[in-house]
Amino acid sequence: MLAYLIRRFGQSLLVMAVMATIVFFGLYMVGNPVDLLINPEDDLAAQEAAIRRLGLDQPIYIQFLQFLKGIATGNLGVSFVHNTPALELILSRLPATLELAFFAMLLAILLGIPLGMIAGLYPSSPGSRVIMGGSIIGFSTPNFWQGLMLIMLFAVFWRVLPSGGRGQTTDLFGIPVSFLTLDGLKHLILPALNLAIFKIALVIRLSRAGTSEVSLQDYVKYARARGLSEKRIVGVHILKNILIPVVTVLGLELGNVIAFAVVTETVFAWPGIGKLLIDSIGLLDRPVVVAYMMLTVFMFVMINFFVDMAYSMLDPRIRIKAGKS
Amino acid sequence: MTAPVLSVRDLVTEFDTRAGALRAVNNVCFDVMPGEVLGIVGESGSGKTITGFSIMQLLDKPGKVKSGEILLNGKDLGRLGDTELRQLRGDRIAMIFQDPMMTLNPVLRIDTQMIETILAHRKVSHAEARQLAEDALAQVGIPSPAERLKTYPHEMSGGMRQRVVIAIALMLEPDLIIADEPTTALDVTIQSQILFEMQRLLSNRNMGLIWITHDLTVVAGLAHKVAVMYAGRIVEFGPVSDLLDRPAHPYTRGLIDSIPSNASHGKRLTQIPGMTPNLLNLGKGCPFRPRCPRASDICASDPETSSTGDGRTVRCHNPIEEGLDDTASAT
Ligand SMILES: Nc1ncnc2c1ncn2[C@@H]1O[C@H](COP(=O)(O)OP(=O)(O)O)[C@@H](O)[C@H]1O
Numbered sequence: 001m002l003a004y005l006i007r008r009f010g011q012s013l014l015v016m017a018v019m020a021t022i023v024f025f026g027l028y029m030v031g032n033p034v035d036l037l038i039n040p041e042d043d044l045a046a047q048e049a050a051i052r053r054l055g056l057d058q059p060i061y062i063q064f065l066q067f068l069k070g071i072a073t074g075n076l077g078v079s080f081v082h083n084t085p086a087l088e089l090i091l092s093r094l095p096a097t098l099e100l101a102f103f104a105m106l107l108a109i110l111l112g113i114p115l116g117m118i119a120g121l122y123p124s125s126p127g128s129r130v131i132m133g134g135s136i137i138g139f140s141t142p143n144f145w146q147g148l149m150l151i152m153l154f155a156v157f158w159r160v161l162p163s164g165g166r167g168q169t170t171d172l173f174g175i176p177v178s179f180l181t182l183d184g185l186k187h188l189i190l191p192a193l194n195l196a197i198f199k200i201a202l203v204i205r206l207s208r209a210g211t212s213e214v215s216l217q218d219y220v221k222y223a224r225a226r227g228l229s230e231k232r233i234v235g236v237h238i239l240k241n242i243l244i245p246v247v248t249v250l251g252l253e254l255g256n257v258i259a260f261a262v263v264t265e266t267v268f269a270w271p272g273i274g275k276l277l278i279d280s281i282g283l284l285d286r287p288v289v290v291a292y293m294m295l296t297v298f299m300f301v302m303i304n305f306f307v308d309m310a311y312s313m314l315d316p317r318i319r320i321k322a323g324k325s
Numbered sequence: 326m327t328a329p330v331l332s333v334r335d336l337v338t339e340f341d342t343r344a345g346a347l348r349a350v351n352n353v354c355f356d357v358m359p360g361e362v363l364g365i366v367g368e369s370g371s372g373k374t375i376t377g378f379s380i381m382q383l384l385d386k387p388g389k390v391k392s393g394e395i396l397l398n399g400k401d402l403g404r405l406g407d408t409e410l411r412q413l414r415g416d417r418i419a420m421i422f423q424d425p426m427m428t429l430n431p432v433l434r435i436d437t438q439m440i441e442t443i444l445a446h447r448k449v450s451h452a453e454a455r456q457l458a459e460d461a462l463a464q465v466g467i468p469s470p471a472e473r474l475k476t477y478p479h480e481m482s483g484g485m486r487q488r489v490v491i492a493i494a495l496m497l498e499p500d501l502i503i504a505d506e507p508t509t510a511l512d513v514t515i516q517s518q519i520l521f522e523m524q525r526l527l528s529n530r531n532m533g534l535i536w537i538t539h540d541l542t543v544v545a546g547l548a549h550k551v552a553v554m555y556a557g558r559i560v561e562f563g564p565v566s567d568l569l570d571r572p573a574h575p576y577t578r579g580l581i582d583s584i585p586s587n588a589s590h591g592k593r594l595t596q597i598p599g600m601t602p603n604l605l606n607l608g609k610g611c612p613f614r615p616r617c618p619r620a621s622d623i624c625a626s627d628p629e630t631s632s633t634g635d636g637r638t639v640r641c642h643n644p645i646e647e648g649l650d651d652t653a654s655a656t
């Protein structure tokens with residue numbers, strides 16, 4: 001177990017290092033932030049002072065060494081644009097993205113599993129056909145278009161939900177969240193749904209496939225032969241077996257949800273890290289972009305780790321036996 | 326005279342396949358008395374399992390009971406609604422499946438699966454149900470049952486799992502148990518242990534038992550009566566020792582002759598030639614005809630079931646009669 005953890009940790013450090021290097025030099029090749037950052041009206045001396053302050057007067061390899069030195073002391077650099085530490089900037093925007101991702105996942109589970117199970121249990125009913133047709137549309141249309149459609153229907157036609165922003169927030173343990181106020185919740189629904197559509201479609205497919213496979217198993221027939229109620233057979237015997245693949249895939253998708261939030265946050269002007277990333281790339285704000293990438297890799301690693309844990313908890317056959325050897 | 330626990334009358338079960346109706350069970354009749362063990366024997370594909378599932382009313386689509394009656398204590402199971410059937414299954418009529426590796430749900434602990442069965446039928450507390458489950462495990466010879474209850478199926482051997490399934494079947498004292506080849510998937514030693522255990526458990530109970538198997542030797546030790554199935558029909562029926570000593574149907578004879586211990590050393594084992602027929606195109610006449618050493622012209626028409634006295638029936642135009650040369654044709 002310990003060896004496994006150390007190996008995992010080493011691998012993730014390596015990935016983070018490679019990622020940071022690629023992004024660092026990649027952005028250098030895209031363009032020179034100086035062109036965007038300094039005021040061309042300023043006199044030459046002021047311009048040079050500004051460039052020196054940002055460290056952009058040095059050759060790129062010196063800049064990279066400076067960057068590495070910063071990392072060694074736990075400093076990911078200072079945003080060129082906002083003039084605040086990049087990590088701090090990202091962390092201040094993170095709660096908004098996490099809230100969005102969390103509710104998208106919740107929707108994927110609460111809608112995807114029951115719909116998928118219905119489609120798996122009654123494959124030829126009209127309702128199941130509608131569900132499967134819907135999931136194909138969910139899969140095959142672009143996410144940003146789905147977002148625009150949601151805005152058009154709910155915000156423009158029916159005017160029931162706002163089209164963007166975070167709405168009123170309240171503090172929960174010192175972190176601003178939207179879902180505790182009615183206004184915030186209204187703002188949350190559309191972006192969360194937009195981010196969730198792909199995942200709902202995915203969970204529907206997984207749950208349907210799992211349900212139709214599991215319901216043919218002997219143990220389901222045996223549960224019927226023991227006179228269990230249909231509610232218990234579907235809600236316990238089938239559900240518990242299909243949860244294993246669903247949880248695995250959803251867990252792995254959690255990282256994707258955070259990555260995909262870039263699109264949703266842009267469409268719905270949701271002030272999370274995705275929108276920050278797009279803005280920062282536009283301004284060639286290298287420290288922020290690099291810090292975002294490193295943080296994302298870190299999150300992916302942590303998520304995969306917890307998925308492994310959850311997986312072994314759900315499936316007793318692969319449970320890691322402690323104290324029994 | 327006591328009434329039978331189970332009475333199956335002219336049962337016909339069909340699968341509507343794309344290639345036509347497949348008649349898996351064809352006019353099957355039998356009774357099971359309280360305390361009686363009925364063995365159903367036949368090669369694989371002869372319709373034994375489907376007979377069991379027809380009784381349980383648990384046929385997979387497109388299987389359907391087309392006609393006939395299945396009377397459990399006089400109640401026709403075919404006429405009951407889903408709720409009434411659910412209440413009977415597991416309580417009055419229990420089934421043991423063939424493969425113990427596939428029967429128990431892999432993600433639920435043994436106690437969960439035992440207790441849920443009790444709570445589906447009895448108004449008892451969770452603690453009482455657990456006690457009942459523990460007692461049931463102890464009864465089938467599972468050591469330290471309280472600890473075993475807390476394990477998952479995969480932590481047990483096949484034999485242990487089948488004991489758990491047997492315990493679940495016996496737990497609520499049903500009137501009838503249908504055991505579908507419960508030892509086929511197990512080692513020979515485990516198989517005889519379970520058979521021995523089963524005989525012990527049955528001795529002081531009054532329940533009916535249907536023991537499905539393809540192995541005549543198992544039937545000889547356990548059953549009171551035997552039904553021999555071929556191509557969905559019962560071709561011969563009778564008390565076990567009588568039927569094994571003096572088989573009347575050529576198919577039964579063939580099954581007995583292919584038991585290894587019956588052949589003398591050095592002699593080749595006799596086998597029934599040919600294959601089990603395709604139920605989709607049986608054609609007219611006796612389905613055993615292509616493989617039958619006694620077949621004659623009359624066998625081009627399907628034989629009726631006829632009684633031969635002493636509670637025996639046979640479905641054959643040229644049954645083997647005592648005293649006659651039993652391999653030569655009767656005509
Ligand atoms: N789901 C099904 N669809 C079509 N035919 C089936 C199905 N299940 C069983 N059968 C047919 O029914 C016949 C009897 O099968 P079964 O009762 O399982 O035989 P066994 O005597 O080996 O238990 C077989 O010929 C098989 O092909």
Ligand code: SF4
Pocket residue numbers: 575576611612613614615617618619620621624628640641642643644
């Ligand atoms: S009816 Fe004819 S073919 Fe069929 S078992 Fe009897 S003798 Fe053989």
Ligand SMILES: [Mg+2]
Pocket residue numbers: 370373374375505506
């Ligand atoms: Mg079978």
